[in-house]
Amino acid sequence: MRARSKTHSSQPQQATAAKTSDPRSIAPPIVHSNPVLDRTYRLMHRGDYQAAMGILQSAGRDPSIRNALGVCLLRLGRPADAVAVFRQFVLAPGSVSERSDLSKHYKRNFALALLMNGSPSGALDVLRETRQPDHPAAIRIRDTVKQWEKTLSWLRRLDWKLNRIEPSNCQVPIDFEPGELEDSGLEVHQGQESELVDDERKVRRRKHAKREDAGTGHQEQQRQRNVNPTFRATGPATEAGNRTSDDVAGPTLSV
Template sequence: MSGSTNTNAPASNHVTAKHSTISRAKVLIAKKDYAAASAILRTASRDYHVLDILAVCLLRSGQTSEAISIYRSFALLPGSAMVRPELGDSCKRNFATAMILHGSPSGGLDLLESCQSRTSERALEIRAAIKAWAKTLSWWRRLDWKLNRIEPQNCVIPISFEPGEFEFELDLAPQQPLEQAVKQASALEIDKARGASMPVPETAENPPEKSSPLSHGV
């Protein structure tokens, strides 16, 4: 009996410490002190939920390159550019946001296409930012993007939203069933009205092979 208790204690302590660290980080995040929250989260476990929160804090602190490195360290299957199937959509959207801020809209679109739900407000915002950026390209750069999804080096994609979503915020204040149904119905109407706001990935039937930007620097 005592041996069993001792064996389980470290795991229990580990979980308790993780939740304690996240709780402390949430207080700082509520104050928009992302630098301090990042410092605390670096001491927590390497659980992907913790790493996602850390990466969002880094994005909001302007440390995009480090956020990208963190996402690549846990979000991709080892030795590949395939996204881990267990990742939630919000984490994939956060990775997509990091990619476009890092100058890789193609990588951002790849991640959005791996989401189960492609009609979330944030997914639409990311696609809209990429679409607006594409309109600023010269005609031949735009053609290369449209046909082959090849972006210019060091491209800058402005966004009109605060980067990253905290998963714990998405779970807060659940809506009443009626309110949720109304919101979903409104979203469907907005989607129909926007039409081109959710474009199908603009690729040629036989695009040239290129390495995935998800697992390589841009």
């Protein structure tokens, strides 16, 4: 990721606080094998982010610990501090490139922190580098940017579309609880799966169903050919395969 330093250092005068609902109404607390994170996640589930931060700040530098700390800051409406936390472990030391060995959800959280800190261009740059455009969390971030675009004046919108320059003191409101504590494919909740896991599985099922439908259609055509040698499948994809030897040879010339 080659994001502009100006983009990453954008500091709006007043950060846009997240509009969060009661987290207990969204999903049960995440269960984690690490006792520190397990305790922290339970505190966060109750909305006690200050207490969770008190544990995390002295719990070490592991990426999962730093990620949870960054999520706490996002949910407390402190995106500038969250950007600083995510930058420390998401970016390679002494570089503006993202580390390739990290889980994608850390990078999505970094993108969201940039967005909440008034840098939608930086957020989209980071999000693009995750190479998971169909992930529900990535879609949600892009949709938030699109909604923000609609609030711009025509001149500001033109500058954004052409030059990717956001207005000074840019604020992008969000209407969901920010931050992923665990990769959505690995989250384990008490009693039910997370909303993101369910959404991602639905996307995968639809793609799998399309592949199965395509394969079934091909198998049926092959079966028809085996049963009836004169069977001619319809459609442009099979037109070449339906041509007879007379079609290829052309009309017979009389001598």
